[in-house]
Amino acid sequence: MISGCKLDKERTRCGVCKVEFREGTMAIMTEKTKEVAEIRFTIDAAFLQRLQVRLGLEKATDVARAALTLLDWASAETEAGRLVLSSNESGKDVHRLVMPELSAARVRAGQGPSSVK
Numbered sequence: 001m002i003s004g005c006k007l008d009k010e011r012t013r014c015g016v017c018k019v020e021f022r023e024g025t026m027a028i029m030t031e032k033t034k035e036v037a038e039i040r041f042t043i044d045a046a047f048l049q050r051l052q053v054r055l056g057l058e059k060a061t062d063v064a065r066a067a068l069t070l071l072d073w074a075s076a077e078t079e080a081g082r083l084v085l086s087s088n089e090s091g092k093d094v095h096r097l098v099m100p101e102l103s104a105a106r107v108r109a110g111q112g113p114s115s116v117k
Contacts, residue, residue: 039064078102079109 084097
């Protein structure tokens, strides 16, 4: 999903990024072709339940929505040559999010590999 995502009242479809959520599935409609892609995958039930509880979400599709929103943002930041970091509230104890997929997105965007370790 992209920044500025606006879900409808039923929280099933976004008019901005064209993502549609149905229980257990997610469909992504592309701008150019209006095609819909359905994503189905298997995930450990206990892991999913822990995420739902931690995030206060009722449905698995809500977890998928949140995960894709975060991944979309992180990949856009990486493509722009930025690092994705977390820290405590005082700005200390900094941790960097490192994923091969984000590193590849950075390289594909022409940013080259990060020199920060």
